[in-house]
Amino acid sequence: MSDRPKRIPPYRLAAAELAAEIRSGIYDQGEPFPSESALCARFGMATMTIRRALEVLREEQGLITTRWGKGSAVVPPAERPAPEIE
Amino acid sequence: MSDRPKRIPPYRLAAAELAAEIRSGIYDQGEPFPSESALCARFGMATMTIRRALEVLREEQGLITTRWGKGSAVVPPAERPAPEIE
Amino acid sequence: MSDRPKRIPPYRLAAAELAAEIRSGIYDQGEPFPSESALCARFGMATMTIRRALEVLREEQGLITTRWGKGSAVVPPAERPAPEIE
C-alpha cells in the first residue's frame, strides 16, 4: 500500500509537454506562446490547472515570462537555465 | 450644420434592453441572469462595454447584484427601486 | 469684392487627397486605412479637422466605413458609388 507508484498531477504533465515543446525550439521562430484559453482547450483542463502548469514553466524552469493582459512569451534559449537533472 | 440626433452610447442601449427584460419579469421564475460572456456574444460587444452596462443596472438602477466568481442575480421585484422618470 | 475665388477648407483638401488615394487602389491589397491620429500627424491637422475629412469620405462619398474603437476600412471598389461630377 505504501509502495505504489507516485501519481503525477495533470498540471505537471501539461508543464512537461510544454517544456519539451519550448526546448524543441518550435516557439523560437516568432511563434507566439499559446494563451491560457487556448491551452485549456488543447489539454481539456480547467483554467486553474493550466495556470499551475504555466507557473511551473515560469517560476521553476524559467522558460517563459508572462505579462498581465498581454500573454506569455518564451525566454530566448541563451537566457534559459539548464534543465534540472532530477 | 447637420441635424443628427445625439448618439446614445452602446452600453446604454444594452443596459436599457436588459432593464426592460428584468422589469418584464422574465428572470423572476428562477432564470439565472446571463453571464458577461453570454451578453458579449448576444450584443456583439466587448467585455468592457458589457461590464459598463451591468454597472448601470447595478449602481444606477439597483436591478441586479453581482458576486465575484458567482455571477449576477436579479434583485426581487419587491426590493427594486422605482424606475426614474427622466 | 464679391467675386474672389472660393477658399477650399482644409478638411476638403485632406478628403480629396485621401479619396484619390482610395480610388488609386493602394488600400485594396490589404493595407489598413490610417488611423485618425496617423492622419493628424501626416496632414498636420487637428483631430476635428481630420474627423470632418473622414466624415466626407464616409457620408458623402461612401468610400470608407468606420467602426467605433476599431478604425476605418475602405469599401471594396465594387460597392463604391460612382464619383459625383460637380
Place this chain on the structure above:
Amino acid sequence: MSDRPKRIPPYRLAAAELAAEIRSGIYDQGEPFPSESALCARFGMATMTIRRALEVLREEQGLITTRWGKGSAVVPPAERPAPEIE
C-alpha cells in the same frame, strides 16, 4: 502552498503614488495635474488602467476633480477629506 503576498493591482499602485504627490503639495503652486496620456507614458500603463487610478483619486479620496475636455485639477488642501486610516 506558497506564501506569496497579496498582489496589489497596478492601478492602486499608481493611485497611491499620485496621492502621495498631491498630499506633498507639489501641485499646489499652480502646477497643472498631468493629463491621462502623460500618466500613461510615466507609469507605462494603458489608458484604462490610468483612468482607474484617477477614479480612485477622484471618487474614493476626493483629491482631484475632472472636467470633460479640460483635464483634472487638484482639490485645494483646505477642501480635501482627511486620509482614511485603514
Place this chain on the structure above:
DNA sequence: GTGGTCTAGACCACC
C-alpha cells in the same frame, strides 16, 4: 488636445 467610450483580446482571483 483633453477626457470618455469602445474593441478584442489577454491574464488574475474567487467559487
Place this chain on the structure above:
DNA sequence: GTGGTCTAGACCACA
C-alpha cells in the same frame, strides 16, 4: 467558469 483587471490601441465628444 464566473467576474475583475489589464493591454494597446482605436474612434467620439467637449472646450
